[in-house]
Amino acid sequence: MRAVSDGSAGPQGEVLRVRGRSVAWVAPLLLLVAIVLVDFRTSSDFRILSWIVLVPGIAAAICGVWGTAVYAVLAPATYVAADAVLPHEYQAGLPDLVLAGIGGVLATLACVVRVRGQRRMLHMQDVAETIRRTVLRPLPPGWGGLDHAAVYLSADSEARVGGDFYDIQIGLHGTRVILGDVQGKGLGAVEAAAALLGTFREAAYHEADLTSVAVCLELRMQRHILMRTALGKEEGDRFATAVLLGFPEEQPGALDAVVLGHDAPLVVGPDGVRPLPPGHGLPLGLGELAPADGPPPLLHVPLAPGETLLLTTDGVTEARDGEGAFYPLADDVAAAVAADPGVAGPARLVDFVRERTLLHCGGHLADDTTVFAVRRRAGVGNGVGTGVGNEVGNGDGIGRKRS
Template sequence: MRAVSDGGASPVGGARPPQLLRVRGRSVTWLPPLLLLVGIVLVDFRTSSDFRILSWIVLVPGIAAAICGVWGTAVYAVLAPATYIAADAVLPHEYQAGLPDLVLAGIGGVLATLACVVRVRGEQRMLHMQDVAETIRRTVLRPLPPGWGGLDHAAVYLSADSEARVGGDFYDIQTGLHGTRVILGDVQGKGLGAVEAAAALLGTFREAAYHEADLTAVALRLEVRMQRHIRMRTALGREEGDRFATAVLLGFPEERPGTMDAVVLGHDAPLVVGPDGVRPLPPEHGLPLGYGELVPADGPPPVLRVPLAPGETLLLTTDGVTEARDDDGTFYPLTTDVDAAVTADPAIARPARLVAFVRERTLRHCGGHLADDTTVFAVRRRVGVGTEVGEREWGD
């Protein structure tokens, strides 16, 4: 499982090989093979003819091939048979091992060097793939500046695959002409198909959220984009036509600083977390993106207008949180757990602490074995921005 925090990843193209056996910042990978070489010679000199281990020198280049670079391994490939010749020569004639073991040490050095070349090339390919994955991750889950759009925010992405960096989960904050908009979504399925759909939806969100005055219009633009993406993928033979995505859209209008608008599209409703406790949004939401043809004739999904008191945080999660199971198959009780935590310590309602709490409790509940990619995202208006309580259009 891999965790990617908001803005906490290394720069694209900055991947480096694993740095093993370092002392004060300097590599000492050359030391274990050297110690093995010296140890073999010393032990051989102190044992009788019934226990000859000088031929074990063939192991030295093999150890070097596992941890050293190509040139380091090549040095040991030469040093090992040279040491063998020197050590064997100083022994009495009756103890000398002779030519066969020397040939074995030489062949072992050549094979170890070739094996090191293969290992290093494999590591280079792996690093290239990590750079590509990091580029994709920063396209889908771009870093967000602190206080972006007048919102305090925190996020963490947990991949169910320990080798993956990104999946179908996505989130973003977009400033615009009509206030700040927030999205969190989850594309059905896994693999590159889910990543492509997430990237397509995010591109549309960033444009629509900037220009559109109505949050419903943003949702409709996302639905059209999802339908277009599905048709294209189906025409290319890469999609079965049943791809969909759930999403939550939030709007923070500048003219109504004490309220927030929300459109929930087949996703779990966000939680409003504050010092006084937790309350979920009502279960009124539209269909997931991609199911636009099933929308009834009475129009698009409703917009919920939610009053926000000072210090209240919006907690958004993907189903990796709510569907996390323990050994008994019990789902993680997100609402109950967060409510109890906030009651005990109201400061947990802060976005950074709230995200850290949900992350830790989710992993503890499932024993670190996530069945699905998981995103925890929390946002709230910054102190001094929109602290007036808005119209009570939605009850406590």
């Protein structure tokens, strides 16, 4: 958790730092000195000593409460001293002094309000980060026989936590991966993401077919919407897009995928980039609109050694530049891999997409963004079978022995 001691931290105070020390107090001091010097070097027709009231106002915007209070006292004191030095006929006297005193008091009160607002903002950011880390649990290196890397970027247009989610789950029938994006923001989206992740961790462990996992997720989303609507917290139009990946242990050169209203993942390897075939499954929560001809289609595609699956939420593909052009993810990644095949590794690939997305949109993301990359480890199993496969899982890949 972050703390703000006197209000000098936060957006303004963090910028005005040199070698870890706050230098926010320098700007008001320079202004104070400049006003006095200019007033002494100009004629009586150009008196700006009363401008000293601006000094506490500047301090209120960039300094802490105590720093602003010091300038609220220093400004009137400087005014009295400077005015007394002038010849009697040029002295402004009491009226401007009262103005400087009132300005200092108001500036200090304004600083108190600003600091409280910053503390509340930092607290809300910490709460949002805690919620996100609770929903998106940390994944051990090599979990499920996969090399993986992920990054989550919060949109600067929204201070609230979003509904992006991802996970890797080992199970009785291989390793399963999910990435999804719940429509909307706020706690409603987070609750939906948490519900879907809980169901995925159970179903991905036990279900033999990846399509059965998708059916379980659809039912869970419908139940969640029904409950939220009954509580008056939902209008019934919440949905989530998702991609499910399956890595069968007995088929190291193949990949199963179910695409539910989401952009198809990219397969990135030293030989180039190709998208998975587009899926035809509807987003989770809209299953009643699907034809009654069974579960969503299962894609079964070959996967060469060293190829990485790149999954992103729409914060990447919908990132726009200054002219409104979308970020060309596939073309950009293909060019990077052609120049350096090492970019195809999960960690480097995620870093590359993150930096290029931010560069394309000038750092102004329109939506929360998740970049997730996974690659099957060469010659390594999925972590199922003798150890875990003979146990009853609890949804986290940790099981208990059958009785």
